[in-house]
Amino acid sequence: MCGIVGFVGKKPAAGLLLDGLEKLEYRGYDSAGICVGSNNGFQIEKTTERIQTLKNSTHNGEYLVGSVGIGHTRWATHGAPSYYNAHPHTDMDGRFAVVHNGIIENYLSLAKELKREGVTFVSETDTEVIPHLLAKYYHGDFLEAVQKTVARLEGSYALAILCRDDPDTLIATRRFSPLILGVSSDANYIASDVTALVNHTKDVLYMEDGDIAVMTADSHTVYDKLGQPVERPISRVTWDIAAAEKGGYDHFMMKEINEQPKAIEQTIECRIKERHVEFDEIALDRKKLEQFNKIQIVACGSAYHAGVVGKYVIEELLRIPVEADIASEYRYRDPLADEHTLVIIISQSGETADTLAALQEAKRKGAYTLSIVNVVGSSIAKASDDVLYTWAGPEIAVATTKGYSTQIALLYLFAIWAARQLGTADRHELHQLLAELRTIPEKIDRILDQADTLKEMAKRLTRTDSLFFIGRNLDYAVAMEASLKLKEISYIHSEAYAAGELKHGTISLIEKGRVVFALSGYEKLADKLLSNIKEVKSRGATVITVTQEGNMLAAKESDDIFYIPRTHSLFVPLLEVIPFQIYAYYVALFNGCDIDKPRNLAKSVTVE
Ligand code: G6P
Numbered sequence: 001m002c003g004i005v006g007f008v009g010k011k012p013a014a015g016l017l018l019d020g021l022e023k024l025e026y027r028g029y030d031s032a033g034i035c036v037g038s039n040n041g042f043q044i045e046k047t048t049e050r051i052q053t054l055k056n057s058t059h060n061g062e063y064l065v066g067s068v069g070i071g072h073t074r075w076a077t078h079g080a081p082s083y084y085n086a087h088p089h090t091d092m093d094g095r096f097a098v099v100h101n102g103i104i105e106n107y108l109s110l111a112k113e114l115k116r117e118g119v120t121f122v123s124e125t126d127t128e129v130i131p132h133l134l135a136k137y138y139h140g141d142f143l144e145a146v147q148k149t150v151a152r153l154e155g156s157y158a159l160a161i162l163c164r165d166d167p168d169t170l171i172a173t174r175r176f177s178p179l180i181l182g183v184s185s186d187a188n189y190i191a192s193d194v195t196a197l198v199n200h201t202k203d204v205l206y207m208e209d210g211d212i213a214v215m216t217a218d219s220h221t222v223y224d225k226l227g228q229p230v231e232r233p234i235s236r237v238t239w240d241i242a243a244a245e246k247g248g249y250d251h252f253m254m255k256e257i258n259e260q261p262k263a264i265e266q267t268i269e270c271r272i273k274e275r276h277v278e279f280d281e282i283a284l285d286r287k288k289l290e291q292f293n294k295i296q297i298v299a300c301g302s303a304y305h306a307g308v309v310g311k312y313v314i315e316e317l318l319r320i321p322v323e324a325d326i327a328s329e330y331r332y333r334d335p336l337a338d339e340h341t342l343v344i345i346i347s348q349s350g351e352t353a354d355t356l357a358a359l360q361e362a363k364r365k366g367a368y369t370l371s372i373v374n375v376v377g378s379s380i381a382k383a384s385d386d387v388l389y390t391w392a393g394p395e396i397a398v399a400t401t402k403g404y405s406t407q408i409a410l411l412y413l414f415a416i417w418a419a420r421q422l423g424t425a426d427r428h429e430l431h432q433l434l435a436e437l438r439t440i441p442e443k444i445d446r447i448l449d450q451a452d453t454l455k456e457m458a459k460r461l462t463r464t465d466s467l468f469f470i471g472r473n474l475d476y477a478v479a480m481e482a483s484l485k486l487k488e489i490s491y492i493h494s495e496a497y498a499a500g501e502l503k504h505g506t507i508s509l510i511e512k513g514r515v516v517f518a519l520s521g522y523e524k525l526a527d528k529l530l531s532n533i534k535e536v537k538s539r540g541a542t543v544i545t546v547t548q549e550g551n552m553l554a555a556k557e558s559d560d561i562f563y564i565p566r567t568h569s570l571f572v573p574l575l576e577v578i579p580f581q582i583y584a585y586y587v588a589l590f591n592g593c594d595i596d597k598p599r600n601l602a603k604s605v606t607v608e
Helices: 013-027 051-057 107-116 129-137 142-150 252-258 260-269 286-291 301-318 353-364 379-383 402-422 427-437 440-448 451-461 474-490 499-504 523-537 552-557 569-590
Strands: 003-009 031-038 041-047 068-074 096-101 157-163 170-175 180-183 187-191 203-206 212-216 219-223 234-236 294-299 322-326 341-347 368-373 386-389 466-471 493-498 515-520 542-548 560-564
Touching (some): 041 051, 068 096, 107 129, 129 142, 294 353, 301 341, 341 402, 466 523, 474 493, 474 569, 493 499, 499 523, 542 552
Parallel strands (some): 294 322, 466 493
Antiparallel strands (some): 031 068, 157 170, 180 203
16 A cells, blocks of 8 residues: 655655655555655655656656655545645645655544634645644744644554755654665665665664654654654664566566465574474463463454464364454454463564554453564564564565465464474474475475466466355365455456355356366365365366375366375465466466556555
8 A cells, every 4th residue: 555755865866766666566556746855945746647657757757856855655545546635745835745654533623623724725635634734833843843743643654754944854753554764874765665775775774653753864863752862773674676576577476476485495494493393583482372272363365364274273283272363353343352362463564454453452352462474573563472474575466475375384383383382282293294394395396387287277267257266174275365366366256165165055156167176185175075076067067176196086076187296284275375376377467467466456455
């Protein structure tokens, strides 16, 4: 969703800002704008098209003169995508320019107050109250005006602000919305995420809620929510810009699909010592684990689907009740959580608004919170009692692939570790499981080698308008993700069904030629799944089965079959999801869809 960049230094700002905005395009946006400041005032340029349009209209930024600036990609919430609603917004005198990510919940009452005082609004956004408030509270001191303004705001915000009277200064502040400071000796940067600034500096500072940062070319001072100067630690980003570029692939999604073996390896290997799992980074230990009588896994989208895998795996190894819940449901249902509940929060971005709110709800109830997050220093990571990072590297394609699979890899590690701590599974069996988990990256490579087979399969199915994915147990969990992948990027309707549930209604939709993907990797229930295959075949369905090598019975009953390498049933999801990611990719490609930036979707959903 909305993205922010800001720069103050000794070089021209515009080109840097436009490059930064391009790096944030993946988050999803419908309009964009930049403002560059100098002793001669502000120059503002906006578009309701792509960043490339801004680049063209400003001759790659050369027409905008100044070495301080802010930029924004907008994902409309209040007011349609339009020139006037695009950021930056200014006050009536054009003294302040503001870009904003988040939602100002009390903007209607603030706007009413400002209108009574004679202010005229030009946009329909919640953001526009901010420059007007700044103008109201400005008596020659930029910082004081910002402090007084944010004190009036309710809701969530990351803000970057320029003041015409102070053209060497950039001020940034945040509350419940991400904002990162990039520091260097002769310039300072801000951005919604690291991808926009890692090209310029790897030294970043993660701002805390309520922080206000005052930056010039060679200094940065952070004030906490009480207005006191504070030292926030500077962290070093461990990856470089190549990780956030396509590297020869046509799309980020295909690059990220192919990165999964490495991403999983990076996520698990650093936590395996000898033949055991060790989590040095968390405070959770055997004593605490023993106090839990249930586990709740809470997340959105694919992260929720990873949670469903986690539910089956943890229940099997720990014999403790596990619920997997959608964050937007959990946060409003007065969940039954207390100090005996472990709540596992899963989020690639670490910024999903519903997931963050669910985490806060769990904490209010007294639960212990452990998050599984990819983005270091993100809001969810910071707010949880413990965090386990997936070391997947930056994920740019909106439809997650390596984010999802590394989340599952960590859930396996967690289950194996906790089962050993609690003694709920045989030690020898746990060793074997861990050894098998370590073979998964190489087995994924073997599936990736068969991408052409899946491409041909996709070619035959591009005209399908609706299809089904059926499975049981872990196969059902993967079916949910397979169906979502296809919907997200190819816009083809599909449904994931627990195979045994078909006969309770949905089987009425099975007719001649209806494509049904049968997921049958979970061997314990392969016989049961075979009955479901026969059930839909006898009603005319075209069945394509994905199963483990050696399942000859399924081959006999199916119209087409794709084999994944043999593995322990528990690890089937990590292999079984791969063909469906590739299949969805090619269906979208053949249908001419925008694979990395599907319509209406955002990578990081930072508003409710
Ligand atoms: C968006 C993305 C999905 C993602 C979901 C949760 O909807 O398009 O791919 O699964 O958010 O995101 P998170 O960052 O919390 O994992």
